[in-house]
Amino acid sequence: MVSERNRPVPRVGMVGGGQLARMTHQAGIALGTDFRVLTGSAEDSAALVCGDVRLGDDKDAADLSAFGKSCDVVTFDHEHVPEPVLREVERAGVRLRPSRDALRYAQDKLRMRTRAHELGAPCPQWRAVTTLEHVSVFAGENGWPVVLKAASGGYDGKGVWVVSSVAEAETVLERAAEAGIQILAEERVDFRRELAVQVARSPHGQFAVYPVVETVQRDGICHEVIAPAPSLDEERATRAQELAIELAHALDVVGMLAVELFDTPDGIVINELAMRPHNSGHWSIEGARTSQFEQHLRAVLDLPLGSPRATAEYTVMANVLGGEDPHVYDRYVHVMAKDPGVKVHFYGKEVRPGRKIGHVTALGDDHEELLARVRDAAAYLKGDTQ
Amino acid sequence: MVSERNRPVPRVGMVGGGQLARMTHQAGIALGTDFRVLTGSAEDSAALVCGDVRLGDDKDAADLSAFGKSCDVVTFDHEHVPEPVLREVERAGVRLRPSRDALRYAQDKLRMRTRAHELGAPCPQWRAVTTLEHVSVFAGENGWPVVLKAASGGYDGKGVWVVSSVAEAETVLERAAEAGIQILAEERVDFRRELAVQVARSPHGQFAVYPVVETVQRDGICHEVIAPAPSLDEERATRAQELAIELAHALDVVGMLAVELFDTPDGIVINELAMRPHNSGHWSIEGARTSQFEQHLRAVLDLPLGSPRATAEYTVMANVLGGEDPHVYDRYVHVMAKDPGVKVHFYGKEVRPGRKIGHVTALGDDHEELLARVRDAAAYLKGDTQ
Numbered sequence: 001m002v003s004e005r006n007r008p009v010p011r012v013g014m015v016g017g018g019q020l021a022r023m024t025h026q027a028g029i030a031l032g033t034d035f036r037v038l039t040g041s042a043e044d045s046a047a048l049v050c051g052d053v054r055l056g057d058d059k060d061a062a063d064l065s066a067f068g069k070s071c072d073v074v075t076f077d078h079e080h081v082p083e084p085v086l087r088e089v090e091r092a093g094v095r096l097r098p099s100r101d102a103l104r105y106a107q108d109k110l111r112m113r114t115r116a117h118e119l120g121a122p123c124p125q126w127r128a129v130t131t132l133e134h135v136s137v138f139a140g141e142n143g144w145p146v147v148l149k150a151a152s153g154g155y156d157g158k159g160v161w162v163v164s165s166v167a168e169a170e171t172v173l174e175r176a177a178e179a180g181i182q183i184l185a186e187e188r189v190d191f192r193r194e195l196a197v198q199v200a201r202s203p204h205g206q207f208a209v210y211p212v213v214e215t216v217q218r219d220g221i222c223h224e225v226i227a228p229a230p231s232l233d234e235e236r237a238t239r240a241q242e243l244a245i246e247l248a249h250a251l252d253v254v255g256m257l258a259v260e261l262f263d264t265p266d267g268i269v270i271n272e273l274a275m276r277p278h279n280s281g282h283w284s285i286e287g288a289r290t291s292q293f294e295q296h297l298r299a300v301l302d303l304p305l306g307s308p309r310a311t312a313e314y315t316v317m318a319n320v321l322g323g324e325d326p327h328v329y330d331r332y333v334h335v336m337a338k339d340p341g342v343k344v345h346f347y348g349k350e351v352r353p354g355r356k357i358g359h360v361t362a363l364g365d366d367h368e369e370l371l372a373r374v375r376d377a378a379a380y381l382k383g384d385t386q
Numbered sequence: 387m388v389s390e391r392n393r394p395v396p397r398v399g400m401v402g403g404g405q406l407a408r409m410t411h412q413a414g415i416a417l418g419t420d421f422r423v424l425t426g427s428a429e430d431s432a433a434l435v436c437g438d439v440r441l442g443d444d445k446d447a448a449d450l451s452a453f454g455k456s457c458d459v460v461t462f463d464h465e466h467v468p469e470p471v472l473r474e475v476e477r478a479g480v481r482l483r484p485s486r487d488a489l490r491y492a493q494d495k496l497r498m499r500t501r502a503h504e505l506g507a508p509c510p511q512w513r514a515v516t517t518l519e520h521v522s523v524f525a526g527e528n529g530w531p532v533v534l535k536a537a538s539g540g541y542d543g544k545g546v547w548v549v550s551s552v553a554e555a556e557t558v559l560e561r562a563a564e565a566g567i568q569i570l571a572e573e574r575v576d577f578r579r580e581l582a583v584q585v586a587r588s589p590h591g592q593f594a595v596y597p598v599v600e601t602v603q604r605d606g607i608c609h610e611v612i613a614p615a616p617s618l619d620e621e622r623a624t625r626a627q628e629l630a631i632e633l634a635h636a637l638d639v640v641g642m643l644a645v646e647l648f649d650t651p652d653g654i655v656i657n658e659l660a661m662r663p664h665n666s667g668h669w670s671i672e673g674a675r676t677s678q679f680e681q682h683l684r685a686v687l688d689l690p691l692g693s694p695r696a697t698a699e700y701t702v703m704a705n706v707l708g709g710e711d712p713h714v715y716d717r718y719v720h721v722m723a724k725d726p727g728v729k730v731h732f733y734g735k736e737v738r739p740g741r742k743i744g745h746v747t748a749l750g751d752d753h754e755e756l757l758a759r760v761r762d763a764a765a766y767l768k769g770d771t772q
Contacts, residue, residue, distance in 0.1 A: 009715045009734075022415060029412040029435045030671075032715070032732025032744065049415045049437045208726075285416075289672075289727055289749075304722035306729075311697055311749075329395045329418070336690035340594075341675055343692075346418025348395075358418065363675075363697075 009033045010301055013067055015058045016077030017044030019347040019356070020277045020293075023285070024077070025050045027293035033301065038067040045347045046077070061088040068094030075255055075300045076276050079106045080153070097203070097254040097300040098275045105251045106275040109184055110151040119250050121243060122269045124262070125187040130177075135169045135185055142187040148172050151182035160220060162188065189269055191262035195229055196280035198258045199244040200295040200305050207248065208295060208305035209241045210288060215260070215280050221356070224374065225317045227283045227310065230367050232263075240268050247273070256281070256296045279319070282359050284308075286343055287315025312363035316370035320358035323383035326351035328358070335360075335377045342377045395419045396687055399453055401444045402463030403430030405733040405742070406663045406679075409671070410463070411436045413679035419687065424453040432463070434734045447474040454480030461641055461686045462662050465492045466539075483589070483640040483686040484661045491637045492661040495570055496537040505636050507629060508655045510648070511573040516563075521555045521571055528573040534558050537568035546606060548574065575655055577648035581615050582666035584644045585630040586681040586691050593634065594681060594691035595627045596674060601646070601666050607742070610760065611703045613669045613696065616753050618649075626654050633659070642667070642682045665705065668745050670694075672729055673701025698749035702756035706744035709769035712737035714744070721746075721763045728763045 010033055014021045017039025025046055028035040036052040047053045054070075056063035059081050065088065068074045073095045086100035096103075105112045113126050125142045128151075129135050139146050148169060150159035163169045176183045194217055198210040214229035215222050228237070240261060248257045251273075258278035260271040281292035290298075290306025298305055320328075328351060335344065339362070346358040360377040362370045379385045396419055400407045403425025411432055414421040422438040433439045440456075442449035445467050451474065454460045459481045472486035482489075491498045499512050511528045514537075515521050525532050534555060536545035549555045562569045580603055584596040600615035601608050614623070626647060634643045637659075644664035646657040667678035676684075676692025684691055706714075714737060721730065725748070732744040746763040748756045765771045 008713065008737075009732075025435075026412055026415040029408060030729070030731045032730070032734050035435075047437070049411075049421075051433070051435045051437055051439070053437070286675075289729075298722070303718055305726065306722065307726040309727070327394065332689055336684070336692065340691065340693040341695070343416070343675075344418070345416045346395075348418050351394075 010072035011036055011070070012297060012300060013038060013071030013074040014046070014077050015064065015067070015074060015081060017041070017046040017050075017053070017058075018077050019045045019349070021046035021077040022049055022347060023282075023291075023345075024277060024293045024296060027291055028297055031294060031297055033297065035297075036067070036071055038064065043350075045349050048348045059085060061085045064089045065092040065094060068092065068096070073097050073300050075296065076103070078276070079103065079274065083107065099252065099254070102252045102254065103275055106273050108152050109149055109272075110182055112273055113184065115251065116247070116270055119246065121247065122267060124189045124269055124271075127185050129173070129183050129185045132166050132169060132173060135163075135173070136166050138185040139166075145188050147186040147188050149184045149186060150176065151184055153181065158220070189262045189264060189271075191264050191269075193229075193263045194271070195232070195240060195261040195263050195268065196225070196258055196278070197240045197244045197261065198256055198278060198281045198284075198292060199241070199248050199253075200256050200292075200299045200308075201248040201253050202299045202305060203254050203302045205249075206305050207245050208290070208308045209244060210281065210284065210292070210308045211310055212237045212240045213280055213283065221319070221321075221354075222279045223319055224371060225280050225283050226367050226371065227287055227315045227317075229263075230314075236263075236268060243268070243270070255299045256292050279356075282345070283315040283317040283361055285345070286361050286363055287311055313365045314367040314370055315361060315363045316367055316374050317359050317361045318371075318374035318378040319356050320346070320360060320378045320381045322351040322353055322355040322357045324353060325383040328381055328383075331381050331383065335380050338380075339373055339377060342373060344377070344381070396458040397422055397456070398683060398686060399424060399457030399460040400432070400463050401450065401453070401460060401467060403427070403432040403436075403439070404463050405431045405735070407432035407463040408435055408733060409668075409677075409731075410663060410679045410682060413677055414683055417680060417683055419683065421683075422453070422457055424450065429736075431733045431735050445471060447471045450475045451478040451480060454478065454482070459483050459686050461682065462489070464662070465489065465660065469493065485638065485640070488638045488640065489661055492659050494538050495535055495658075496568055498659055499570065501637065502633070502656055505632065507633065508653060510575045510655055510657075513571050515559070515569050515571045518552050518555060518559060521549075521559070522552050524571040525552075531574050533572040533574050535570045535572060536562065537570055539567065544606070575648045575650060575657075577650050577655070579615075579649045580657070581618070581626060581647040581649050581654065582611075582644055582664070583626045583630045583647065584642055584664060584667045584670075584678060585627070585634050585639075586642050586678075586685045586694075587634040587639050588685045588691060589640050589688045591635075592691050593631050594676070594694045595630060596667065596670060596678070596694045597696055598623045598626045599666055599669065607705070607707075607740075608665045609705055610757060611666050611669050612753050612757065613673055613701045613703075615649075616700075622649070622654060629654070629656070641685045642678050665742075668731070669701040669703040669747055671731070672747050672749055673697055699751045700753040700756055701747060701749045702753055702760050703745050703747045704757075704760035704764035705742050706732070706746060706764045706767045708737040708739050708741040708743045710739060711769040714767055714769075717767050717769070721766050724766075725759055725763060728759060730763070730767070
């Protein structure tokens with residue numbers, strides 16, 4: 001891309017200042033491109049480390065347009081910018097990657113399910129529901145419990161309710177109606193485990209697909225990731241990678257696409273999509289030749305993509321959640337002394353119980369041993385073990 | 387370390403804003419510690435990407451003391467702060483790591499040679515010279531040519547003169563006398579190749595030693611590094627690592643120490659020392675479990691050191707030097723398309739012919755193939771090949 005602003009390197013603007021922007025900035029330092037963040041507070045995770053921060057409301061069209069015009073290309077740390085705002089920003093001439101059209105599939109689960117169904121991609125049984133009658137009929141066909149999801153706005157388990165009766169569904173539907181939010185009913189998939197696969201796509205249409213990983217979720221939050229997913233048969237792994245490529249192509253994704261999957265006795269089924277670097281890809285910082293963060297930058301800059309090849313037989317990551325004690329740094333000594341091979345990533349965020357404040361990664365040949373090591377480190381950093 | 391400023395994580399201050407500070411900042415993002423840079427211009431390599439930059443004269447005692455007092459610990463991107471300035475800064479209560487006492491051995495080659503000789507460490511024949519008579523006597527004992535070195539202030543081949551006669555030595559000695567610089571005469575070592583070894587040392591006295599690497603120098607500038615040094619016999623490799631540990635201990639180094647060595651038919655001989663992250667260790671960003679930059683931070687923070695273990699059989703790095711054409715970014719497309727496995731590091735520095743503006747790294751099993759790949763990428767980025 002030739003910079004329109006007559007600068008020697010292009011500037012990527014990232015909307016949102018969380019840990020994804022922080023780690024994208026980190027990758028951009030090696031790439032030597034300019035990186036600017038739009039975020040609400042100078043104390044946000046990315047703002048603490050980035051040399052070029054614009055403070056503003058990242059969901060406001062005026063702020064976002066002004067920010068976008070100062071950059072060669074704008075990308076996202078989250079999916080929470082409303083579609084009408086994105087429309088206005090695109091009209092102002094800002095180059096969004098992924099585009100508004102693509103992003104809608106990550107923002108709106110109903111739209112995503114509809115499109116995936118059209119494409120013949122494997123989905124759970126699902127239906128848009130607005131009344132208790134709808135839920136009751138859906139449950140009659142697919143059985144209880146039913147998973148109710150807010151079509152937009154949910155993440156990390158928020159906006160998802162597993163209900164076992166019409167009575168339980170009532171509150172969800174009432175509150176959704178009040179908030180003007182569309183609800184989807186989905187069958188509860190009888191899965192053996194959860195998987196995720198990431199693919200990068202550039203505007204040129206080049207793809208780079210990563211190994212399929214196993215994600216371990218608890219309470220709707222990703223706790224651990226094992227890359228690659230142990231004992232996944234090759235056919236199913238290839239099918240998952242092809243599915244990610246098909247979706248990235250069909251939805252015209254630019255940048256990283258994460259496809260979260262259920263691994264069921266009958267095959268893989270799509271759970272969620274994200275069009276940005278994703279928690280299921282943090283392992284790639286050490287575990288792949290090209291991390292998801294560098295790859296996202298290369299894709300949105302329309303540079304040739306880097307090798308997604310694994311650097312070790314297994315890479316295992318555990319998220320570090322905040323505990324009661326905010327003094328995480330004081331516990332580094334123990335974790336680092338005990339395991340000199342574990343990589344600590346801390347996001348600089350204020351510690352609150354249950355909040356993702358960092359992650360730890362280990363690489364080697366034995367995924368069970370690696371999982372034990374990162375669990376141990378994460379638990380210690382949280383303050384659960386002494 | 388308990389922060390004296392009642393902050394949840396300590397702040398490392400780095401003196402100097404070059405690429406070493408830039409890459410140290412990058413490593414610090416993962417570590418989650420605060421990182422502040424003192425540098426002369428907002429356009430300096432590290433200042434472009436670091437969220438916390440103080441502009442000032444990094445060789446001025448007042449600027450340096452004020453900067454140091456705002457940090458928990460201060461470390462260095464270069465060795466060019468004069469010793470009297472460091473003395474004043476230490477007196478002001480700033481914690482320097484490495485300390486002024488240790489740094490003197492990296493700043494003053496005469497002091498280094500004297501101390502290394504006392505320790506029984508292998509050095510070339512050397513002598514302090516102030517007159518042509520001294521040079522002549524030294525050459526009579528050790529033969530021509532003689533290597534004359536400025537005791538302080540030299541790097542990247544500047545401050546080193548290979549002279550073949552008394553007449554050639556005359557200009558060097560005259561200019562040194564005018565500038566008040568002490569000159570050393572050293573025998574020209576008949577080496578097969580150059581090696582380097584890095585060790586980290588923490589205030590607790592913990593060491594982490596890296597594999598011995600081969601460095602390929604041209605015109606006094608490091609061009610390529612092969613890690614580990616191919617076909618180096620184990621005894622010699624171990625001796626080099628032990629030597630680095632002995633020196634780090636004896637000189638009370640805190641942080642990274644690089645020992646540049648000559649590999650001669652009779653054994654290894656010390657060439658130079660550096661007490662900071664070093665060009666010979668850039669391979670470790672991808673090639674070691676813990677990069678030299680993270681390790682330097684861990685050492686100066688007195689955290690337990692990370693594993694220096696290699697991540698691949700070989701890692702090969704080539705420096706990217708500036709050429710005539712300043713538009714390096716425009717050449718990314720070719721380099722990245724041709725070799726998706728090569729890692730590009732660009733320092734954001736203004737391109738000037740011969741200036742180190744970045745480096746490229748590749749990992750694999752065949753060091754000759756890797757060397758060809760990184761040479762090719764570096765030559766293309768420089769603009770030597772089309």
